[in-house]
Structures are given as C-alpha cells and as structure tokens.
Amino acid sequence: MTIDELDARLIALLAAEPRLGVLECSRRLGVARGTVQARLDRLVAREVITGFGPDVSPVALGYDVTAFITLEIRQVAGHEPVSEGLARIPEVLEAHTITGGGDLLCRVVARTNADLQRVIDRIVDVKGVLRTSSVIALDTPVPYRVLPLVADVPRHGPRST
Numbered sequence: 001m002t003i004d005e006l007d008a009r010l011i012a013l014l015a016a017e018p019r020l021g022v023l024e025c026s027r028r029l030g031v032a033r034g035t036v037q038a039r040l041d042r043l044v045a046r047e048v049i050t051g052f053g054p055d056v057s058p059v060a061l062g063y064d065v066t067a068f069i070t071l072e073i074r075q076v077a078g079h080e081p082v083s084e085g086l087a088r089i090p091e092v093l094e095a096h097t098i099t100g101g102g103d104l105l106c107r108v109v110a111r112t113n114a115d116l117q118r119v120i121d122r123i124v125d126v127k128g129v130l131r132t133s134s135v136i137a138l139d140t141p142v143p144y145r146v147l148p149l150v151a152d153v154p155r156h157g158p159r160s161t
Contacts, residue, residue, distance in 0.1 A: 002153055002154075003043070003048060003150065003153050003154060004154055005154045006029065006031065006035075006039065007039055007043060007048075007154075008150050008151055008153065008154050009029055010025060010029060010036065010039055010040070010043075011043070011048075011049065011147070011150050012147055012150065012151070013025055013028060013029065014049075014052075015147055018052060018054070022036050022037050022040065058093070058109040062111055063091070063109035063110060063111055064110075064111065064112065065109060065110040065111070065112060065113060065115070065116050065136060066107065066108070066109050066136070066137040066140070067107075067108050067109075067110065067116055067119075067134050067135060067136045067137060068105060068106070068107055068108075068134065068135050068137065069105070069106045069108055069120065069123060069132050069133070069134040070098075070101070070102035070104070070105055070106075070132065070133045070134070071102055071103055071104040071105075071106065071123065071129055071130075071131075071132050072101075072102055072103055072129075072130045072131050072132075073103045073104060073128050073129055073130060074128045074129075074130055075103075077128055079097055079103065079104065081127060081128050082104065082126055082127075082128040082129060083095060083104075085126030085127060085128070085129075086104075086106060086123065086126060089108075089119065089122050089123065089126075091108050091109050091110060091119045091122075092106050092107075092108050092119075092123070093106075093107045093108060093109060094106065094107050095107075102133070106123070108123075113136070116134070116136070120132055120134060
C-alpha cells in the first residue's frame, strides 16, 4: 500500500484547498476527472485519506491552553473503560496508549490554567485512572502535519515490513 506522485500531488492540493471539487482538482493536476475520482476513492478506501472535514482551532473557540497529560490506570480492566470515559470529556482531543512510566497520553485543551484544573479533575474522576501528570504546551513550533510524509513516500517508497 503506497502512494505515487499523482496521489501525493492530489493530497497536497486538497490539504491546501479542501473545498476544491473533483473537476477543479483534475484541471489543476492536468488529469481526467475520472482519474481524480478513482484516486480519491482508492485513497479513502485504503484509509490514506481519513476525512474531509474542516480543521478547527481550539484557540478560536476560546481554549487557549493546551496540555499533555500522562495517565496511570488500573490495569485490571484494561484501557478500554478508561478510554470510553475520556471520550466523554470534550476537552480531551486525543488519547494514546504509550510505553514508559504512564499508560495513556492525552492531549487536552482548557480555557485557562485554572480551567485546566477542572479538566484534570474530570479525568481523575474517570473510573480506572489512578493518577495524572501534566505539562502545559507553551507554543507549537511544529504543528501536527502529515504532508511531509506524503511528499516523502513517492521518493523513498513505502516502509519495509
């Protein structure tokens, strides 16, 4: 499962201008409309492209604080019950199971530092969470991105397994 140069160009175009239609993409890429549609369908089916929704800024919604919280959980019930509890907290943007000193790593947002305490209290209230450790992000010098990976795959091929 790899992408080629045309796939990479299509993904980059849609990342830059997500509201473009298939016809305009085909015009800009210099390929047939059917080719673009087939490529999009294949990329979605293979879950290379996982969504077309708008990117939303938490800061624009009033959530000025971003923090990363490491959770230690009770291992008896596993990660699933804790993950379900975390999913009910709107300020938890994502959670990952991890190796190391903790069990889960969450990226959360809050309106203020004081509001972050409220979010942490909600996380600690989730059944199975034993303790948390948090760090506040001061800046985001490299925001979440995948386009460098997209551009790299056609040059270097897919990862070896």
